[in-house]
Amino acid sequence: MQKKAVILLLTCVLSFLALPSFAISSQDVQIAKGDVTLNGVAVDNQLMPYPLVIYKDITYLPMTWDFSRLLGLTLDFSPDDGLRINPSPASNRQKLTTVDTPETDFNVSLVSYPLIVNGVPIDNTVSTYPLLNINGITYFPLTWAYAVDLFGWHYHYSEASGLQIDPKSDPDDALDYIPIETTFDTIQNIYPLLKVGQLPSRYRTFDSNETLKKYFLRNQGTVNTCWAFAANSLFELAVYKSTGEVVDFSEDHLIHHAPIPVTYDSGGYFKIAAAYYSNGTGPVREADDPYSDDRTNDAAAPQYLLTGYAEIVNDLDETKSAIYNFGGAVASISLNETGLTYFNNANSSYYNNDPESFATHELVLIGWDDNFAPYHFDQKPSSPGAFIAMNSWGDDWGDDGLFYISYEDVNVLKDVYAITDFSAADETTTLYNYNPTGITRYEGYVDYNYATGMNAFTAQDDERLTAVSFYIPEHDTQYTVKLDLVDDGEIDLIDAVSGFIGTKGYYTVHLPKPLLLRSGQTFYVAITLASDYSDFLLPIEGPYPGIDFELTGHPSESFITLDPDRFDFKDLSELYENANVGIRAFTKPVSN
Structure with missing residues (x-):
């Protein structure tokens, strides 16, 4: 493909100014106007927590988790090593996070930390269009050098359609077979729980209990199927978070077709469901195989294929990131008849401080509250903070089917799982x-x-x-x-x-x-x-x-x-x- 002498502009003005030695004013940066489409996904730039901006007449793109996933990049940041960016498969199923009141006050500075793209160190002191740090996020100028040479994107701008960026290769290129004697030189770093800026002190996948009750809250009844409900709910939330689609998967089909034999009474655990999701058996729709009807549908067709899950062990921040990025996380606590002694009915709260207890019940964490006070629990944890959990006991239990679990619970962080990637069944x-x-x-x-x-x-x-x-x-x-x-x-x-x-x-x-x-x-x-x-x-x-x-x-x-x-x-x-x-x-x- 022949290179064109062009840079990506929302206003077509070229300037070749030296890197300024003075601090950049927030007045030098404005939110980009006009339509923006990334990998086929329309971006409401006015409602982005980190919007595309204009600086020196150039469009700047924030390197957030949402945008990097859309455009086929992986990000790895540490204070010592700086930011590393490498190519990865792009996903046009990413559902963008929006905010009701977008930030308009920008704290802007030049990027001074190390930055490596595709293994190439970037010298930000000699760029005509330097990399910026805006409100804690790295912003790239959409010039040919970055957009095409380093990232391999295709782009188009017109007044009619706005700015469009497509990370995919030319269709003809995708059919070219590489000779087997060729050695690839490709790096794909995968950091599935990468945070998107600073996580808030309180967060829920859904603000409304009504939405949860209508679309996602289930009731397992009196049998030992919590694990199947937790796993299916996790997958349903991951689909919704990524695509906006509401789905209801069949627990009956999972139980009857799991690769490890289980029954309604045997109990189970997330990895049984993960094997079922990833070997091409399920999940199938609830309508194709209803729960607890004493039969199953062997001909029901799988809807998705699980292609990635993360396993988190005793890490509060990673668990929060899993909830934020993927809609929820499966966790386990000791919630049988004995465990209910740790449940506070008045506050729908739970804290088990018995180190001899073991997990008996799987559920889905859908949010957190760092300020949930210790006095809300029967047994007082040493610090505030609780997960917001969705149970599978119907909406007449707890707070419309939800309850709060202390961060200090002896079991809740031991084994946590998040569905990080999936594809439509094909x-x-x-x-x-x-x-x-x-x-x-x-x-x-x-x-x-x-x-x-x-x-x-x-x-x-x-x-x-x-x-x-x-x-x-x-x-x-x-x-x-x-x-x-x-x-x-x-x-x-x-x-x-x-x-x-x-x-x-x-x-x-x-x-x-x-x-x-x-x-x-x-x-x-x-x-x-x-x-x-x-x-x-x-x-x-x-x-x-x-x-x-x-x-x-x-x-x-x-x-x-x-x-x-x-x-x-x-x-x-x-x-x-x-x-x-x-x-x-x-x-x-x-x-x-």
């Missing part, structure tokens, strides 16, 4: 995997903080390999996706995508471009993981104490090694019967 996508039940453990090599696992798959048709998913055992884990698509009886892996993942969980990494597979060929997908925090890194579905369900692994499917450049792979079935590595591959037909 019959043309083929999912290759050997671990329908998820994973049961992490394997590794003692005294080594890195290892490689690999799966061998056989292409069902002429296809394009588009993405790879896997599980991460620790925060700040380094990964490298490696591929061998030459079916010659030898294993010769090439690096495809690498990066860091900030939070433990399950993630899908998209390849920079699709790779051609021929029907019947064997292809190898490997993942190398490294972490300073654990030797046990490779996700395994395999025998483990307490596992009472069937595993279906076979020889010649999964392999592990300490280092594929120095050691041969070992067939995992020789170490653990019926075990597999938790690596999955996604393909599309060549015709798509």
